[in-house]
Amino acid sequence: MRxxxxxxxxxxxxxxxxYSLSLRLHLRRxxxxxxxxxxxxAAIEELTRAPLPFPGIDVSDAVxxxxxxxxxxxxxVPMYNWVGGGFAILVGIVLVSFSDSFAWLRGSFGRNFExxxxxxxxxxxxxxASAFIATHLDMAESWMAKRRG
Amino acid sequence: MSGNEAEALxxxxxxxxxLRGETALFRVLVKRxxxxxxxxxxxxxxxxxxxxxxxxxxxxKAYTALGGFRGESRFGSWLLRIAFNHAVSVxxxxxxxxxxxxxxxxxxxxxxxxxxxRAEILAALDRAVAALPEKYRICIDFFFFMGLPYxxxxxxxxxxxxxxxxxxxxxxxxxxxxxxxxxxEEYHEMR
Numbered sequence: 001m002r003x004x005x006x007x008x009x010x011x012x013x014x015x016x017x018x019y020s021l022s023l024r025l026h027l028r029r030x031x032x033x034x035x036x037x038x039x040x041x042a043a044i045e046e047l048t049r050a051p052l053p054f055p056g057i058d059v060s061d062a063v064x065x066x067x068x069x070x071x072x073x074x075x076x077v078p079m080y081n082w083v084g085g086g087f088a089i090l091v092g093i094v095l096v097s098f099s100d101s102f103a104w105l106r107g108s109f110g111r112n113f114e115x116x117x118x119x120x121x122x123x124x125x126x127x128x129a130s131a132f133i134a135t136h137l138d139m140a141e142s143w144m145a146k147r148r149g
Numbered sequence: 150m151s152g153n154e155a156e157a158l159x160x161x162x163x164x165x166x167x168l169r170g171e172t173a174l175f176r177v178l179v180k181r182x183x184x185x186x187x188x189x190x191x192x193x194x195x196x197x198x199x200x201x202x203x204x205x206x207x208x209x210k211a212y213t214a215l216g217g218f219r220g221e222s223r224f225g226s227w228l229l230r231i232a233f234n235h236a237v238s239v240x241x242x243x244x245x246x247x248x249x250x251x252x253x254x255x256x257x258x259x260x261x262x263x264x265x266x267r268a269e270i271l272a273a274l275d276r277a278v279a280a281l282p283e284k285y286r287i288c289i290d291f292f293f294f295m296g297l298p299y300x301x302x303x304x305x306x307x308x309x310x311x312x313x314x315x316x317x318x319x320x321x322x323x324x325x326x327x328x329x330x331x332x333x334e335e336y337h338e339m340r
Contacts, residue, residue: 011321012314012318040321047270047274048295053188057187059201059205067209067212073168
């Protein structure tokens with residue numbers, strides 16, 4: 001391989017790796033091409049590695065001020081609302097058994113009524129718990145990560 | 150979440166958390182990528198005030214479009230694509246308004262204060278940039294300063310890979326000429 005062809009091949013590569021066998025053989029033989037290729041690759045690597053100019057630039061405050069004015073992607077339900085909602089469901093389950101309607105239902109259907117009612121209440125509690133877990137997966141993830149150390 | 154914990158998160162993870170409502174984490178993404186976007190802005194506008202406004206606009210655009218980030222490419226590439234498209238459209242509208250064509254290219258690479266070897270390399274890149282049509286100049290920055298591979302530059306700009314390759318090739322030729330028999334070569338030999 002001639003030197004000009006070898007240098008063309010080197011410059012065509014996106015990085016300094018993956019040279020063909022013939023090119024590698026040429027570089028092994030030709031000290032001038034090897035030096036040129038090394039200098040070129042070193043110069044490119046130096047440019048890529050060097051930090052970009054304008055180190056003092058910081059627009060984060062201005063951007064965040066603008067972003068805060070936009071609507072958040074998700075409005076989280078505060079934790080006290082979740083606790084309050086769960087507490088209201090439990091109190092409702094307890095109190096429903098003292099209501100007139102419940103007494104009438106029990107009078108009309110007898111003990112057969114209790115099984116379907118328990119299933120319905122069970123489904124309500126399960127749905128509520130599932131919604132809470134689904135919206136707090138990140139909290140569960142960080143808790144598990146902490147446990148794992 | 151503490152600052153250190155947030156710093157340890159990947160860009161893609163932060164995007165997920167911002168989409169779950171943790172808006173404040175978006176600041177971490179801004180801090181991580183603002184210099185790249187500002188640098189891109191300088192290439193197009195060559196003026197710090199305009200580049201600063203451009204950087205802010207790009208991040209606000211990115212925030213509003215965050216739901217469309219599918220994680221198919223790196224967040225950095227996705228952001229640069231937004232920046233590139235925004236810069237092109239701003240330039241187009243400004244040029245149409247002012248009736249300008251083919252502006253003079255001024256260097257914004259750090260020059261005299263850096264060591265001579267680097268100054269030579271940067272001068273060579275300046276020459277390469279000046280020889281390119283304006284819309285392709287950004288390819289040089291993406292390749293040489295941000296270390297992006299050809300396919301990522303193609304993904305960001307939409308230019309054909311072969312076009313990018315040929316522009317980078319030309320820049321490398323100028324770089325090679327600058328390095329030949331220069332202080333850079335001596336410097337390299339000393340290492």
